[in-house]
């Protein structure tokens with residue numbers, strides 16, 4: 001098992017390029033099924049979750065191969081509609097394949113994605129929407145059996161703007177006869193990315209980025225070459241890394257318009273952040289200040305995926321900052337690990353109060369989830385001495401190589417085998 005060894009106390013300097021977005025590419029990989037053709041995904045990040053999606057495509061009879069930083073997926077050979085329990089467990093967001101498989105094959109079978117490290121991960125909104133489109137869905141022994149001789153476009157209303165449900169229903173609606181509208185749709189940039197991809201394949205999807213998405217179904221879709229958008233959570237992580245360690249960095253390819261709430265919080269804390277057409281520059285020279293409360297919310301609110309890394313950046317700030325997590329139940333599991341490093345954090349239900357301390361110290365810690373794991377690295381950059389970050393498979397789900405990028409920025413961080 002691998003771990004990351006981080007020696008804190010080095011300010012950051014330099015430039016890195018931001019990888020393609022994990023949350024953008026996963027629904028696009030599911031969407032490739034709708035084309036029955038070859039698709040070139042340029043700038044596709046090499047991640048554990050991308051590999052898990054590739055294995056799902058292969059299990060369904062499709063193929064995918066890397067050519068440089070492009071992933072070439074060919075879904076012409078699709079010959080199955082069942083996703084095994086093992087593959088479903090590898091990646092909780094695999095539920096996104098349901099809509100696409102159903103649209104292409106008229107049936108789908110996969111195990112029910114249970115809870116995950118962030119708490120329960122229900123898909124009731126996905127299933128209710130698919131049923132309204134005409135799918136018959138039954139569950140036995142934790143396996144979902146879905147059938148739809150003919151999906152029909154309908155007006156759907158989500159009771160909350162779920163990202164995954166919006167994406168799943170967009171994919172199913174592509175295979176439905178007539179027009180589907182999704183009201184109270186999620187507005188995340190990844191939804192816009194999925195729309196752009198589907199339209200590049202010949203689809204007729206509009207409204208993404210607003211809360212009303214419209215899909216004209218049954219358009220013949222074909223392959224295309226598509227550039228994957230930069231990852232806004234990785235961008236937020238490296239900005240928080242610079243805020244934590246201090247220094248001056250440039251994130252090539254990063255876009256500020258997708259993370260305005262994060263940059264606003266970091267500016268309030270004392271960072272100087274400037275965006276230009278090619279990326280984002282961030283300079284942090286002083287000890288940070290605490291900021292007004294941070295409340296996670298659906299886009300364009302403060303992203304729940306950036307909560308942990310911002311918290312880590314503020315551990316040595318002057319004053320106290322209140323965090324309120326409103327999206328997931330179990331998203332403070334990194335807190336106990338940060339406390340091992342000397343952090344002062346009080347949690348009560350969905351609220352966490354971070355009181356800045358002057359010093360953090362290195363400690364053995366373990367990743368509890370993907371973004372919580374990244375937060376441990378962000379904190380370790382500012383800690384005195386060495387931090388050993390264990391269970392980093394969580395981090396590898398969403399960062400191509402966090403140690404390569406942070407080392408390029410001047411951090412002292414290496415990946416080693418445990419016990420060496």
Ligand code: UD1
Nearest residue numbers: 023093121122123124125126162163164165304305327328
């Ligand atoms: C996606 C992102 C994840 C991010 C999250 C919120 C991907 C691969 N993952 O996850 O990184 O943290 O958006 O921005 O894109 N809910 C229900 N019923 C449902 C679906 C969701 O109650 O059928 C609830 C969830 O439990 C959660 C909330 O809605 O409390 C938001 O979830 P959702 O937007 O669906 O997140 P994901 O798509 O799973």
